Amino acid sequence: MENEKPTWPRTALFMVGVVVLTGLIVALGLSHVLSGAAMVIAVFVWSMVFVAYVYFGSARIKQCRPGPAMQRYRRRLSITMIIYTVTLLGSVMLLKHGGLTGPLLWLVAVAPAIPILGVLGIIGLYLKEEPDEFERAVSVEAMLWGLATVLAVSTVWGFLSNAEVVPAPPAFLVFPLFCAAWGASQPLIRRRYQ
Numbered sequence: 001m002e003n004e005k006p007t008w009p010r011t012a013l014f015m016v017g018v019v020v021l022t023g024l025i026v027a028l029g030l031s032h033v034l035s036g037a038a039m040v041i042a043v044f045v046w047s048m049v050f051v052a053y054v055y056f057g058s059a060r061i062k063q064c065r066p067g068p069a070m071q072r073y074r075r076r077l078s079i080t081m082i083i084y085t086v087t088l089l090g091s092v093m094l095l096k097h098g099g100l101t102g103p104l105l106w107l108v109a110v111a112p113a114i115p116i117l118g119v120l121g122i123i124g125l126y127l128k129e130e131p132d133e134f135e136r137a138v139s140v141e142a143m144l145w146g147l148a149t150v151l152a153v154s155t156v157w158g159f160l161s162n163a164e165v166v167p168a169p170p171a172f173l174v175f176p177l178f179c180a181a182w183g184a185s186q187p188l189i190r191r192r193y194q
Contacts, residue, residue, distance in 0.1 A: 011187045014057045018183075021050050040089050047085040051078055070135070073126035080122060084115035116175055138189050145189075146182030150174055 025046050028034065034042050055078050066074065091111045094100060100108055123143075130136045157169040 008187075008191075015184070015187075017053060017057060021046070021053060025050075040093060044085060044089055048082070051081050051085075067130070067132065067135075069126060069129040069131065072129065073122060076122045076125070077119065080115050080118045084112060084119075087115055088112040119175075134193075138186060141189050142182045142185045145185035146178040146180075149181035150178045153177060 025043070028039075028042060028046070055074060091108050094108045095105075098108070127136055127139060130139070154169060154174065157166065160166045161168045
């Protein structure tokens with residue numbers, strides 16, 4: 001079991017990479033350097049780089065190969081996130097320039113949520129398929145930390161929004177916030193057992 005625990009230098013380096021890549025896309029979006037098709041292409045390229053970085057980088061955190069359940073989870077998740085990226089970019093472009101109305105507007109607007117619902121199913125499959133009780137326990141505890149983070153941020157932001165101190169919270173950021181807190185809490189949970 002000792003050789004399965006993450007090493008802190010690798011974990012820290014991986015997390016720095018995630019923060020830098022995330023900062024890069026936020027800076028690109030806020031700078032308005034690119035627009036239209038160039039921005040869509042830049043976001044798509046960034047998304048593929050980010051998925052590849054997380055896919056290969058997260059595997060390097062551990063000193064051993066991930067088990068079969070984790071390999072299946074990572075493969076399913078990567079494919080679903082690529083589908084999500086393509087769906088999101090297509091949806092944004094159609095909503096912006098498509099002049100859609102009626103049921104087609106609703107369908108295009110909700111389309112990016114469908115792969116996210118698939119991710120929830122993939123997470124459930126992983127928990128069902130993972131034979132290692134320690135790995136399941138770490139994942140479940142990390143999910144609870146992710147949920148606690150979402151609830152805390154949503155509650156505080158909601159009350160600030162009710163007082164008109166800040167704008168209404170963007171609901172589409174709930175799932176990314178959950179995932180970020182879930183991922184960031186896992187190394188901290190594992191550290192307790194080292």
